[in-house]
Amino acid sequence: MEMERVTEFPFSNLDRRPRKRARLGWDVPQVPKAQVGLFCGQEVGNVTSFAPPRAPSDHVTSSSLFVKGLARNGSPPWREDDKDGHYMFALGENLTSRYKIHSKMGEGTFGQVLECWDRERKEMVAIKIVRGIKKYREAAMIEIEVLQQLAKHDKGGNRCVQIRNWFDYRNHICIVFEKLGSSLYDFLRKNNYRSFPIDLVREIARQLLEFMHDLCMIHTDLKPENVLLVSSEYIKVPDYKSSSHTPKDSSYFKRMPKSSAIKVIDFGSTTYERPDQNYIVSTRHYRAPEVILGLGWTYPCDIWSVGCILVELCTGEALFQTHENLEHLAMMERVLGPLPQHMLKRVDRHAEKYVRRGRLDWPEGAASRESIKSVMKLPRLQHVDHSAGDLTHLLQGLLRYDPTDRLTAREALRHPFFTRDQLRR
Missing domain, CATH: 3.30.200.20 (Phosphorylase Kinase; domain 1)
Structure with a gap:
């Protein structure tokens, strides 16, 4: 239910309005017609x-x-x-x-x-x-x-x-x-991909990490489409970054959920921890480097996905918008720095083509000039800096290349991004 009355919202850090983007999907092979079954x-x-x-x-x-x-x-x-x-x-x-x-x-x-x-x-x-x-x-x-x-x-x-x-x-x-409310992605889309306030991102991040800590399973497909707001209610607040517009202009306002409560959906790919899990998991934009490189994966692949989700909530745009593996890895290096040598040396036979002379085969192996340009225009991770750097520091822990070095859900919940806020309260 939409409330037309505009109220001040207790979140002051509002981001710039991002450019609108088309959603990139999961590649699905053609399948035969279904059979009719019983009830x-x-x-x-x-x-x-x-x-x-x-x-x-x-x-x-x-x-x-x-x-x-x-x-x-x-x-x-x-x-x-x-x-x-x-x-x-x-x-x-x-x-x-x-x-x-x-x-x-x-x-x-x-x-x-x-x-x-x-x-x-x-x-x-x-x-x-x-x-x-x-x-x-x-x-x-x-x-x-x-x-x-x-x-x-x-x-x-x-x-x-x-x-x-x-x-x-x-x-x-x-x-x-x-029946729940809209997904985080649908909420962003209907809000013209305008970012969430930092305090709302913090509450969503806390719930996601608590969920992962208690789950004892690997979801393998965490993404904004699979995180739903519990309530569909929202309010309209002034978008101070749209200062060129007047209050009579609808773009002057943006929607904010009335409640930060979320629930995770889509457990069709969920698995228990087992060694040597090497098949491809996760939707492209939220896929961890160890999955692309064929190094095997376990719980930390979900942590990587959470890091990508938080960047998207802060900026309104997916961090890695690509359909191709080498470009995806190049985007990671642009945002986070070089991939570790020990990971590149252990790639499986399907990923060997992405590595040359001990480093990523980029830009030499790029499919096109447009691909190189799309990588070069990406900002460094520091560009999502909020809350005196606490969020950036948390993201650096969630998006570490080596899954053994990546923060666990328990460690992340003890990060100053959450604890400083509790002390302030």
Whole structure:
């Protein structure tokens, strides 16, 4: 709900308005059409183990749609999925007899998220409808298991999104969640990519690090899209960096969330710590150097992602906007300094092409002049300096190249960026 009354906001450090940018996505290979499956599911109350879905079938029998007490008019006519395996729907239709589709909230690699009315609990919920593709169905079942495990440890539901229910409908795993506010990325986008005040960044950073410290798992895909504000309410505050505009001009104001409370979502790629994890994880802009270089990864890869998120909240722009590995590594060196020799010497065979004579093959190996220019225009890390340098110093610890030297979540929470603020209060 938007409040038109403009009030002074108790955050004084407001950043310049960044240039607007297009979002860069995760590269997804083409996949075959999905098969049609059966319906099964389970309410998630007191967390228990779940029953895996039955094998998909090429057709839906009438009896398969009437389990769990579904009414005969509860489901819409069957439609084929689209070419990428997404569920096809119309607003106002039922998703089983319990849920009525109200609106589409978003779409991603995994599938779609719909806002639905839960007739049984009399509340709006968010339902993640996973693409009808085997690998995404399998990831969804992993996510359900992880969410149920997390619910045992997160009794108050304060850190990660709460699962309400799940079911398998027409070969689509559907996971029912509590309805939250917008993601940090969507909030930035709707705010014309104007940065968050430093005090708000501090509270978000504190919650992310507390979440990671308590998780005992590796999320592997932390990014602004996967961090949601709990509340959708906001207020409008004067944007003092837009001094050339008058108060009557809408660009003179920017939105600020009324609450700093956040929750983390999307646990489909979450894993437990194991040695020798070498496959590629994380969305490009938030991917740690050890992942790109094929050196193996564990908990610190999430810490790197948090550092990238905090820079984005402070500047309004992703720190590393690129689609290509060598350019990505060159951007890291531009912002953070040279990559350590001992890391470059241990790169796996897939990353050897990025290294030449003991150093990064840059700019010699650049794909184009435009690529070199995009690296050269990046500022050093000190350009996000706030709060007497405390934030910059914290970021330098979160974005250390060597994962063994990177700050842990516990160490980061003891950093002066957080403790000095507590002393002031």
